[in-house]
Amino acid sequence: KLEETSPNEYQDNKFVCQRATPLKHHNTKFTDALEILERHAVYVDSTQRDSRALAFRRAACALKSYPKQITRIEEASKLSSVGNHSKKEILENGSSDEVQDILSSEFFKTMEVFSSIYGCGPATARKWYEKGYRSIADVHHAVSDGMKLTEQQTMGFKYHSDLVKPVPKEEAINIKDIVIKELSKIQPNCIVELVGGYRRGKLSGHDVDILITHQNNSKVEGLLHKLVERLEKLDLMVGRNPHFESKTLYLKSVKGIGEGSQRQGGHMDSLDHCFCMFQMGKSFENEKVEHSCMQTTGEADETGTSTGSSSSEQMAAVVRRVDLIVAPHKQFPFALLGWTGSKQFNRSLRDYAWKVLKVKLSNHGMWDHKHIPVRQVEATSEQEIFHELKLEYRDPHDRNA
Numbered sequence: 001k002l003e004e005t006s007p008n009e010y011q012d013n014k015f016v017c018q019r020a021t022p023l024k025h026h027n028t029k030f031t032d033a034l035e036i037l038e039r040h041a042v043y044v045d046s047t048q049r050d051s052r053a054l055a056f057r058r059a060a061c062a063l064k065s066y067p068k069q070i071t072r073i074e075e076a077s078k079l080s081s082v083g084n085h086s087k088k089e090i091l092e093n094g095s096s097d098e099v100q101d102i103l104s105s106e107f108f109k110t111m112e113v114f115s116s117i118y119g120c121g122p123a124t125a126r127k128w129y130e131k132g133y134r135s136i137a138d139v140h141h142a143v144s145d146g147m148k149l150t151e152q153q154t155m156g157f158k159y160h161s162d163l164v165k166p167v168p169k170e171e172a173i174n175i176k177d178i179v180i181k182e183l184s185k186i187q188p189n190c191i192v193e194l195v196g197g198y199r200r201g202k203l204s205g206h207d208v209d210i211l212i213t214h215q216n217n218s219k220v221e222g223l224l225h226k227l228v229e230r231l232e233k234l235d236l237m238v239g240r241n242p243h244f245e246s247k248t249l250y251l252k253s254v255k256g257i258g259e260g261s262q263r264q265g266g267h268m269d270s271l272d273h274c275f276c277m278f279q280m281g282k283s284f285e286n287e288k289v290e291h292s293c294m295q296t297t298g299e300a301d302e303t304g305t306s307t308g309s310s311s312s313e314q315m316a317a318v319v320r321r322v323d324l325i326v327a328p329h330k331q332f333p334f335a336l337l338g339w340t341g342s343k344q345f346n347r348s349l350r351d352y353a354w355k356v357l358k359v360k361l362s363n364h365g366m367w368d369h370k371h372i373p374v375r376q377v378e379a380t381s382e383q384e385i386f387h388e389l390k391l392e393y394r395d396p397h398d399r400n401a
């Protein structure tokens with residue numbers, strides 16, 4: 001469903017969060033090209049994300065929410081976010097020589113492959129490229145020659161062929177149902193939401209983001225640890241060394257559930273979260289013998305049933321990235337908003353809140369800096385957050401910036 005503004009009324013001198021950005025829009029051929037230019041700009045200089053790359057992203061955002069297909073360059077000229085470089089792409093109908101050259105360049109192709117490895121960001125990809133590596137096999141050789149990988153990269157390589165496969169929404173729901181089922185055995189009445197792209201209407205994603213809370217704060221503390229322990233016992237999670245180490249890639253629990261800090265340090269928030277990998281559709285008949293002594297038959301059956309794969313019709317096992325996040329109830333609407341995304345929508349919302357209202361917004365809450373001393377502003381739903389920010393409410397489906 002597209003925003004019903006007529007092109008004449010359309011203004012792009014607004015913040016992205018002030019307009020609807022639906023998943024399906026009219027200018028895909030241009031935004032696809034601009035996204036290639038953006039990725040390329042990041043690959044060329046991952047420290048300069050805020051200049052060239054950002055300009056392409058802004059232009060793409062404006063075109064995503066434009067209520068019709070841009071057919072003439074004069075139309076694009078009305079959009080202040082579409083700079084000259086991006087306009088050139090429109091002039092050339094989204095298939096400029098520049099984009100074609102990028103797509104066929106060894107640099108871009110290699111950087112795309114390296115960036116598809118979980119745990120490998122543009123800086124690492126670039127480092128590997130500069131060392132002369134051109135393929136996953138080259139990196140494997142370097143590792144056998146002693147190059148160190150992070151834990152996440154090790155897992156990223158090990159399960160690369162699985163992790164590049166998109167996760168269909170049905171499977172994400174299936175994973176959420178497993179989490180709900182296991183949670184109910186530890187702590188009844190938890191609230192569980194599938195967040196990330198699925199909540200914005202995407203039918204597939206690169207990972208499964210699940211946000212959890214409970215009305216009673218005392219039930220939230222330590223909940224993630226208990227859940228992860230339980231999931232690990234089910235033998236559903238994979239790890240680097242399933243026999244000795246925790247299988248969790250990253251588990252962070254914040255001591256004491258406080259008010260949440262208003263400081264937003266970098267990309268991460270300080271909610272309890274666990275980055276892990278689930279093995280879905282696994283046949284328990286094929287279980288390694290050593291493994292079977294680690295679990296009771298009952299648990300194995302339960303998992304088999306809940307993954308919907310205990311019958312003779314086994315699907316091929318596939319490893320999926322799952323992020324589990326636990327938020328105190330009071331912070332839940334903010335965490336929900338933050339983890340629903342998109343990243344670009346969040347960026348715009350925070351930018352708007354600060355520049356227009358002097359309000360600091362994070363995944364934990366919001367703080368009014370016009371008020372002395374700084375005052376925390378409460379909200380019990382996403383709608384209330386938008387209301388406090390004097391913004392028209394945007395449904396998650398319209399947050400696909």
Ligand code: DGT
Binds near residue numbers: 202206209339342346
């Ligand atoms: P996908 O998975 O490819 O369909 O795309 P999304 O939109 O689900 O993106 P994803 O999974 O990277 O992140 C979902 C939202 O959660 C995104 O808007 C930003 C937020 N998010 C992701 N990772 C982190 C994190 O480590 N810390 C914080 N604070 N937010 C994160």
Ligand code: MG
Binds near residue numbers: 196197205207
């Ligand atoms: Mg996601």
